Amino acid sequence: MLIITIKQGKEKGLLAGDPWIYASAIEKVDGKPQERNRPGATAIVQSSARQFLARAAYNAKSQIAARVWTLREDEPIDHAMMKRRVQAAVARRGEALRAADPQALFLLVDGEKDGLPGLLVHSYGGKDGFLVCQFNAGGVDLWKVPVVQALLAATGCRNVYERCDLLLRKGEGLPNTPGALAGDEPPSRLMVRDAGRLVPMDIRTGFTYPR
Template sequence: MLIITIKQGKEKGLLSGDPWIYPSAIDNVQGRPQERSKPGTTALVQSSSRQFLARAAYNAKSQIAARVWTFRADEAVDHAMIKRRVHAAVARSAHAVRSADPQAMVAVIEGEKDGLPGLLVHSYGGVAGYLISQFNAAGVDMWRVTIVQALLAATGCPNVFERSDELVRKGEGLPVIWRALAGEEPPQRLMVRSANRLAPTDIRTGFVYPR
């Protein structure tokens, strides 16, 4: 595991629960070169006095150098943790998904709010519809297989599609990809309700067709 040491006096944000670590706050990063250069590698974050602060996903290519997974010293970043958080997020959003118009895009996972920094997932059409996912940070990108498996199990929806935010993923040093991760790809044109209006939309890209 990598070890990120925070500059003296720069740990205040982490101690108050800020989940983002910027390059200017980092004194040094210890670990094998291949781990330091691999976006999303899990790192232990410590203070200048070697006090445990967090475990985070490190990305030297990003303007946000590390995104915190957990502030708990006794919580490992592993498959079990990722699955727990996906299931908890799906449970939290279940009522909103069930009660929403089936033609609306409903948030299922909302990044840091659900302890999955950089991951956005929206539901369209309920259980029989589509989950549109955006892996906007290197940490969740590394765990995509586990995340997709957990989404399938927690929601019962068989179709998961990845929609890249091109600007964000390039900023993270990640490839820009649009593809089905499970099941079928959504049709190119669906009617989507937003602000009480229906508009023909390509939910694979977010493009709204002109009327």
């Protein structure tokens, strides 16, 4: 596993709850070259005094060099953690989702707020509709399969689609990989309620058609 050593004095933001570690705050990264070059590889973050600070997803290709998974030394980064966090995010918003307009795009998973840095998931049409996911960071991209499995189990929705923000993924050193991850792909044109109005939209890209 990679070990990231933070420069002296640069750990203050991390200890205050900042989930991002910039390259300028890093003294060195120890580990195998193939791990250092793999976007999203799990790393232990330690202080200049070699004290444990966090576990994070490291990405040498990103301006945000590391995104924190946990501040707990005893919490492994594994399938079970991804499942727990997806389930918690869905449960947290479950009541609001059930009350929401099924034709609206409902934000179901909100990245760092849910302990899943870089992951955005929108729901459209409830259980019979679609989940649209954006994996905007190397860490969650590596855990794509368990994340999708957890979403299917937690929501009962059968259709999961990956939407790609080309610029964000390029900045993370990630390929552009839009497409269905489970079930069917959304149609290119759906009516989506936006700011109280129904507008024709391609939820695969966010493109709104002229009316």
